[in-house]
Amino acid sequence: MKLPATILMVMMSVPFAWGNDAHVDPSILNVSARGTIQLAPDTAIVNFSVETAGESFEQVVSDNRDRMERVMAALIALGIPEERIQTTSFDITPQYAPPPRRRSDEPIKYEPPKILGYTARNGLKAEVRDLVKVGAVADRALKAGANHFNGIQWIVRDQHPVYLQALAQAAKKAKEKAKILAQSLDVQLVGLLTVQEGGISVPELRRSYAKASMLMADGGAESSVPMSPGEIKVEAQVTLLYKIGPTQGMTDVP
Numbered sequence: 001m002k003l004p005a006t007i008l009m010v011m012m013s014v015p016f017a018w019g020n021d022a023h024v025d026p027s028i029l030n031v032s033a034r035g036t037i038q039l040a041p042d043t044a045i046v047n048f049s050v051e052t053a054g055e056s057f058e059q060v061v062s063d064n065r066d067r068m069e070r071v072m073a074a075l076i077a078l079g080i081p082e083e084r085i086q087t088t089s090f091d092i093t094p095q096y097a098p099p100p101r102r103r104s105d106e107p108i109k110y111e112p113p114k115i116l117g118y119t120a121r122n123g124l125k126a127e128v129r130d131l132v133k134v135g136a137v138a139d140r141a142l143k144a145g146a147n148h149f150n151g152i153q154w155i156v157r158d159q160h161p162v163y164l165q166a167l168a169q170a171a172k173k174a175k176e177k178a179k180i181l182a183q184s185l186d187v188q189l190v191g192l193l194t195v196q197e198g199g200i201s202v203p204e205l206r207r208s209y210a211k212a213s214m215l216m217a218d219g220g221a222e223s224s225v226p227m228s229p230g231e232i233k234v235e236a237q238v239t240l241l242y243k244i245g246p247t248q249g250m251t252d253v254p
Contacts, residue, residue: 029189029242031177035169037162038233044128047088047150048141053095055117061092064120067145074144075126078133089123123150129157134227154229166236167197174240187244196239 097114
């Protein structure tokens with residue numbers, strides 16, 4: 001069977017492509033790698049809150065303010081500078097009486113809800129740079145008037161130099177992966193087309209969270225809450241896009 005000349009011309013004009021997807025450039029190699037640096041934190045962000053409740057709006061606010069002032073004074077007495085103590089939230093919520101019951105045959109009548117009292121909650125965070133004091137900070141804040149412990153965030157204040165190390169590590173790994181793939185596939189790395197960067201810092205969660213929460217719930221019976229900062233990891237990701245080609249007549253990419 002002979003094909004018409006027009007069909008033969010169309011078949012001869014279709015370019016050869018590696019793989020099954022003609023839309024994917026077969027001469028491109030895309031590799032990604034991640035670099036990770038682990039290190040001890042140098043700062044703890046300790047979060048507390050003070051909650052008060054009562055029938056009188058003014059009394060609830062006054063009680064909350066007094067307790068919070070005692071907490072802040074206790075932190076300052078421990079050597080935490082006032083500029084490293086920050087209010088993170090403050091809200092007052094009315095407490096309403098449940099709606100009265102009505103019979104099914106009674107018409108619906110709107111009545112404004114009756115306020116029984118108020119609850120005030122004041123959030124506070126303290127930046128602690130001397131990690132030896134973290135347990136004492138939790139203990140003193142509780143004894144001074146804080147009644148909610150909202151967790152600790154372990155951080156490194158200046159992550160940029162560490163991130164650059166992780167970035168260099170990721171770039172080296174990506175380049176090594178590209179060379180191994182090129183050798184295994186019997187192709188040559190012709191040139192580097194693009195470089196994409198992405199990174200994230202992930203603090204590790206420690207058991208000290210649960211331990212401290214239980215101690216504070218019990219009223220802070222111990223003189224110092226044990227804390228374990230552990231390590232945090234700073235991660236960086238690099239994606240490299242290479243132009244590849246047949247090995248014959250090509251020189252390696254430095």
